[in-house]
Amino acid sequence: MNPTMKYKLAVDAAMTVALLLLMAYGLVGEAAHEWLGTGMFALFLAHHVLNRKWLLAVGKGKYTPLRIIQTALVGVILLCMLGSMVSGILLSRYVFTFLPKHGGYEAAQKTHILCAYWGFVCMSLHLGFHWSMMLAMARKHLQPSPLRTWSLRLIGWLWAVYGAFAFRRRGVSLYLLLRSHFVFYDYSEPVILFLIDYLSVMVVFVLIGYYLSQVIRK
Numbered sequence: 001m002n003p004t005m006k007y008k009l010a011v012d013a014a015m016t017v018a019l020l021l022l023m024a025y026g027l028v029g030e031a032a033h034e035w036l037g038t039g040m041f042a043l044f045l046a047h048h049v050l051n052r053k054w055l056l057a058v059g060k061g062k063y064t065p066l067r068i069i070q071t072a073l074v075g076v077i078l079l080c081m082l083g084s085m086v087s088g089i090l091l092s093r094y095v096f097t098f099l100p101k102h103g104g105y106e107a108a109q110k111t112h113i114l115c116a117y118w119g120f121v122c123m124s125l126h127l128g129f130h131w132s133m134m135l136a137m138a139r140k141h142l143q144p145s146p147l148r149t150w151s152l153r154l155i156g157w158l159w160a161v162y163g164a165f166a167f168r169r170r171g172v173s174l175y176l177l178l179r180s181h182f183v184f185y186d187y188s189e190p191v192i193l194f195l196i197d198y199l200s201v202m203v204v205f206v207l208i209g210y211y212l213s214q215v216i217r218k
Helices: 003-023 030-050 051-056 064-093 105-129 131-140 146-169 172-177 191-217
Strands: none
Touching: 003 030, 003 105, 030 051, 030 064, 030 105, 064 105, 064 191, 105 131, 105 172, 105 191, 131 191, 146 172, 146 191
16 A cells, blocks of 8 residues: 555544544534634645645546536535535634634534535445545455454444434434434433444445445446
């Protein structure tokens, strides 16, 4: 594996961890959330610098159905990231306190929730669209084993079933549709349980992205 690919994987892994911790806003604390959000934006920029060849090729070549969807998904993620960052700055009480006072807190709060949850879903789908590449890299370092393959598939599907349950239990659809203007947390709950649930929800959308990409390719 070349050094650039190692950097890409490290940045993507850090973004995934940061994304999960950002969803646990009420449990990690407001100050930590703001610093995590700032770090996430820095990682987002690093991700695009490392993948600049893809960005430079956006206006070139033939657009297949898969490429159209992938490009549109990246565009939505960019909008969600910018919306989260701008609204986060407007709501900031720690990192950006040096900025002048302003109004529009209610609109910023709604925008922040909407961009955060749709960003979470779209980033998970984006990861799923690239999951075949991750599998190909793993196969290079592992001996073929049908038992391992089917065992991992079974684990993935069972995990996704739990993820669908967690999606409903956590009320994620409420925030995606902005039917609630506040995210509710159980402050007596250990953070690790919250992260496991949201990681499971992420698995659902990763699988959706992966299988959707397979169908489009065929």
